[in-house]
Amino acid sequence: MSEVSAQSVLAHLFQMGKVPKKKRSVADKVRKAKTSFEIKNNPFEVKINRKKFDVLGRKSKHDVGLPGVSRSKANNKRKETLLKEYKQKGRSSKFIDKRFGEYDTQMAPEDKILKRFALERQRVHDKKDLYNLNEDEELTHYGQSLAEMEKFNDAVDSDDESEEKGLLSAELTASHFGGGGLLRKKTGGQQDGEETHRAKSRQELIDELIQKSKQEKRERQVRKEESQELTEKLDQEWKSIQALLVKKTPKCDRAEEEKPKLEQYDMMVRELVFDMKAQPSEKLKTPEELAREEREKLQKLESDRLRRMMGEEVEESSQSQSHISADDLHDGFILDKDDEKTLSYQVGDKRRQAVCVEDGDAGEEEEEEEEDDNADEEGRRRRRRGSRRPAMMKKMVTLTWSPSKKIKAQQEAAKAELPYTFTAPESYSDLKDLLQGHTPDNQRLIVARTQKSNHASLAVGNKLKLQKMFGFLLEYIGELATRSPPELVAVDKLIPELYSMCQMFPEAACKAMQSIFEDAGHTMEEVLEVKGHVPFPALDMLVYLKVTGLLFPTSDFRHPVTTPALLYISQALTKCPVRSLQDVTSGLVLCCLGVEYVTFSKRFLPELINFLAGTLHLAVKDKTSLGSYTVVPPFRPTGKCSDLLVLSDSESCASWTKKSLPLSATRHLELRSDPTQTQARLTCVSTCLDLVKRCCLLYKDLPSFTCIFRPIRTLLSEHLSAQTLPELLQILESIGGAAVTRCRLVLEKKKPIPLKLLTPKIVEVLDYGKKRGCNREEREKERLKHKYKKEFKGALREIRKDTRFLAREKLTEVMDRDSERKRKVRELFGSLATQEGEWKALKRMKSK
């Protein structure tokens, strides 16, 4: 069915539909006829809203209203929307009018008609041929377009029929078979005129065509004969020359030779395609620039740290990374860089860090490391060198294939044990199973790989998994430290992983650490309440304290992790009685940690000094002549454990050389022979002295420096002999040498109270009698409330009007139906009456 006919039918239908709707109020009709100007000037149409006050300079929109106009507008709108909906109610099928611009309200109906007509004409015009009505449809045979098939056929049989074939489909069909006439009748009536004109010249036209085709046929035959002659001639000539060609290669060989050539070319092309195109990049920085940037970054971090140390309030923004993309999930994933490095504090590039980690290891180790880095992207386990861009990689793999197979084989063997991906452990025992039985290096690799294969950017739950894993890892470290002997090497290897995870999830790391300190602090408090003293913290707590120092800044004025950690150290140093050399060692480890914690901020840690003084007191031989200094608990002036560090023989002192004590000495110390005991004592004393020295340097600026170090000074100068301890004199010097720079304490000056200002304070009053909130939010809230109320009322009014309108419509519908029925009934009655009349008349006639 053609569009034209469809449209006409539709138009007809619509006009039919409009018939019952035609009832319009008279006012509407009148208004429609009038122009807007007329309406506005008509005093019966206009309603003037009287104003109470005239406000100068205020323009009122609503001083004149046109109630009639607005009512009819609303009515029309309802008819267009609500009424339609009402009519459509309960119907599931829908009538969509696809005519041009049917639903375009902007367009004038005249325009619409014009445009539709133009389109119609255009469509007709586009048709190449009048008679092929199915032009749009493509005929197929076995799924192939017939037209296409026809074209190919041309090439196959080079018969002369080819040219005629095209004609056959077009004009000839029409002219030869006359089917066109039948089809033509269906087309619109407008073309009838043309058709009659053509019908006249039909006979002539056909004759002409036949003549034309015959002529062409003849011409073609002649041309073909000529070309055949020419080719035969050429062949003969070629045969005569053929003998002259010396090298005769078989045809198949030639084909093979060509192939590799082609591939080489292909390769070149592909190479060029895959090769990095020159992209605009940042210009290379000069070393000076790099150094400057580095310095600036460090300065920024440093100033940040200093500010926190002074206890100033930290704005949230300063914490965040300076260049966060809008899509950043805050999971530490940075697309372009290696995954390993994350978050804000990025000092030094990755390579250097890796080297630094593997410090002192063999070159093979280095390569292993490199491979580890790329393990997940390079599933085929091929080695590569130099560039790390994946695009370049493919080429490089083919070119530099295994230069040193031996090393590779070794690596393969080594790697065969460890898989490349791990599932994140769900519980602590999972993690333990994962790491149990591996060498420390491999444990580190496993943790690193687990971390990578469960990177937060890879799946939704991964972030949580890794956060949990941090807790488990901490627990694991604690367990490693509590084993006997403690596996501190493994702990050491895990530190970089802990650090990187901590950088990724600071909050989770903070929570995990806090819970450790909470537990430890709580148990310590409980034991203290019951017994009054506690044993020194075990090695795992010492390790935790150290790890805290590595992961979190210890110089902050107040930090959620390091402040409790320091409190814990201080508590341990004051409440744990020293009863053995192990205790002394534990205490000294705590002291070391304390010194490390306060090194940067130079904060005063009284417990540290107390403990050092107490430790030195343990080395004093003659405890009876104490006098000038007092020891602070947990140490006692005399008692059974107060001679722990007294050196029995001075000869062994001469042979003693400083060796660092193992951390495990805090728990277990082999002291079988007397010399080793002396050695251990000497080590403790020397450590203690070194710490004293450091403290001297740290606290030399404090105003009470001499008071703080007085006990230690008297201890060193009067009670310990300088022969056995050569460092002694140095320290004494540094204590004595500290300049006393004390000024009288003076209160800070108060700021002068500013004079009273006499200029009047101007407060804007913009109330106009309306109550309004004083600040912006309240005003905004008030405004929105008001608006809501207004809108609500308006909507209510509209809904009421809608229902009224619908009711009216229903009523008219009912009335229409009733009147129709009445009419029909009357009609029936009328016809019946006439029938009756006729019958009666007939009867009467008969009777007559």
Next chain:
Amino acid sequence: MAPSKRRNVILRITAEQSGKRAKIDLNTKVKDVLQDKKNANDVFDILELLESEKEKDVVNAVNACSKLFSTLLEKKDLFLGKLPTGEEEEAFIGGLSAEEKYRLFMRQRYSSCVEMLLEHLDHELYSVKESALCCLMKFAEGEGRHPLEDLDWSEHYSFPRELLQGVVDRLLSRTTENSMLISRFQEFLEMEDVRYYVMSSIRENVGKVLAKNKGALIPVYQNNVFSLMSNISIPSQESGLTNFMIKQEAKHDDWKVAKLNEHKRAFEKMWLGFLKYKLPSNMYKKILVILHDSILPHMSKPTLMIDFLTAAYDVGGAISLLALNGLFVLIHQHNLDYPDFYKKLYNLLEPSVFHVKYRARFFHLANLFLSSSHLPLYLVAAFAKRLARLALTAPPTALLIVLPFICNLIRRHPSCRVLVHKPSTQDESVEDPYLMEEEDPAQCRALESSLWEIKTLQSHYHPDVAKAAGSINTPLSGLEDDISELLEKTTYELMERDLKQTRKTVPLEFETATQLLKGGGDVLGQHFCLG
């Protein structure tokens, strides 16, 4: 009597020894004995069981005895008067009727039973001890109601003093710790008459035992005495004396036991008798801890404690600190004049004050003593300076007490402001003129000094301490800080404050951690290795 029969009994009892049956047996036996005087010999079976090895049997037997003899006491079926001894017995019995004989027999059994029970108070098992004690107290009650002495009760007050004395003697054992039993005994001490007689018994016992030892320490015994005595508390008003074990029908109001003053006197005598002798140092502390609120108020003349307290105050250390509390009560309520009190208090200030358990109590009292506005300026300054000096060795919890304490001192005595504010014309450095070793606060030149120590503490590692120390930088506000809530603060509470705080961002260390021992100045790495 019939030894052969008794042997039979033993055989029979050893033959059948199932617990429950034995109990039922016992009950029936008790019933038999009570019903018919013919069955009187069954008493031996019960008494035999008292010496059994089995705990259950003994307890059952004790219960049976308690039932039996209290019923007999009530029925007045026990012989009244003094029991004849030795040779007299035969003659004595001869002149008695059958009824009398029965009573005498029962009375003898009763006294042997009491003896056995008293021995059981030293039993290893607590349950045996407890039931024996209860049983004895029940006997005591019965004896009180129905006295065994044949006296004119309108003249005398009946109370089984001997029995109670025996119980107390056993309770205050020299070899075993009886604190559990003593706390069980406390229930009976609620009764006024029991308490009164127990107090006098204790006094007698203590005098006897400690005098015999010539003042040497017997820690177990003294511990027992202390736990028994510390359980004794006297109602504060005469009207509170209502709970008596034995009501004296006649002349109740004239009875000594019914008078609060007598109670107080007995209490006082008891304590003084105990404190007269040398005490172990932990006992000293224990006594001093409870002295001010459970001993001094119950004494009729608290001033009698002066000697003890001054001696304790002179001991030094924690004991002195504790004695302070008692002294305070005496000074405050009983008008005690103590020479050089403040000097001694000043000398009590040692580094250990910040570390001992009684820190809170000490500072509470020190705050009270120094709250007077009539104290001389030099004294207040000396205290402030000394506390500040000691603060250099104090843990953070103590610092949080001491710093507001010093600030309060300066507030109360505005002239002390020179300690924190002494503008001088020349900007030279000054030596600290304060003499730490000087014992006399008047001579220590504290007023010439300044509180540099607090300035030092401004760089303390703990943020709260640093802030508290920072308050001397600005003129102090008029209101005193309330230190009472700071007194009991523990380190864990301080830790918790930081641990519980939730912060949006956690600052991190920016130096990459590579090894366990690296970082933070490498102090640990220099002295220790992983090994």
